[in-house]
Amino acid sequence: MAADKNKPEILATKVVAQSRLFKVESLDLRFSNGVERTYERMKPSGRHAVLVVPVTAKGDLLLIREYSAGTEQYELGFPKGLIDPGEEAAEAANRELKEEIGFGARQLVPLKEVVLAPSYFSSRMTLFLAQDLYPEQLEGDEPEPLEIVRWPVSQAEELLHHLDFAEARSITALFLALNHLSQ
Numbered sequence: 001m002a003a004d005k006n007k008p009e010i011l012a013t014k015v016v017a018q019s020r021l022f023k024v025e026s027l028d029l030r031f032s033n034g035v036e037r038t039y040e041r042m043k044p045s046g047r048h049a050v051l052v053v054p055v056t057a058k059g060d061l062l063l064i065r066e067y068s069a070g071t072e073q074y075e076l077g078f079p080k081g082l083i084d085p086g087e088e089a090a091e092a093a094n095r096e097l098k099e100e101i102g103f104g105a106r107q108l109v110p111l112k113e114v115v116l117a118p119s120y121f122s123s124r125m126t127l128f129l130a131q132d133l134y135p136e137q138l139e140g141d142e143p144e145p146l147e148i149v150r151w152p153v154s155q156a157e158e159l160l161h162h163l164d165f166a167e168a169r170s171i172t173a174l175f176l177a178l179n180h181l182s183q
Contacts, residue, residue, distance in 0.1 A: 051080040077170040099140030105130035
């Protein structure tokens with residue numbers, strides 16, 4: 001942790017914008033060489049998230065197609081969601097599977113904890129591989145039913161070229177899951 005010794009000093013923080021979901025925070029920083037700068041970031045919420053790559057016994061990936069307000073279109077990706085207070089990451093992963101695709105997993109393998117854009121966000125997401133699936137449905141919070149898409153693991157490379165499969169976290173999780181499955 002020697003790199004932490006030279007972290008910039010935070011001189012001031014303030015919320016400069018906020019919505020129902022987000023707060024934008026301004027940070028005035030002084031670096032070890034005396035240079036001062038103002039940065040903006042999403043104010044840390046303290047809540048982290050999970051994303052799960054479910055693989056069936058027949059060797060199919062289970063993806064969901066859902067509307068994404070950021071791109072204003074339907075995107076193909078893996079089940080994901082926030083970790084509820086008091087919940088462990090693996091519990092959240094299994095809950096999200098049940099809510100979004102109607103399956104639980106007897107085997108959840110943590111693949112990696114990632115950060116989307118560390119210059120602007122502090123939220124972390126734990127990526128999981130889910131295997132030994134069993135049917136179980138929980139009520140989710142999605143505004144419309146999610147379309148479930150089965151995709152053969154053997155054709156995963158073709159998925160990378162699919163126009164609707166563009167979310168960086170899902171692509172990262174796919175690569176990590178394929179690496180784990182090949183070992």
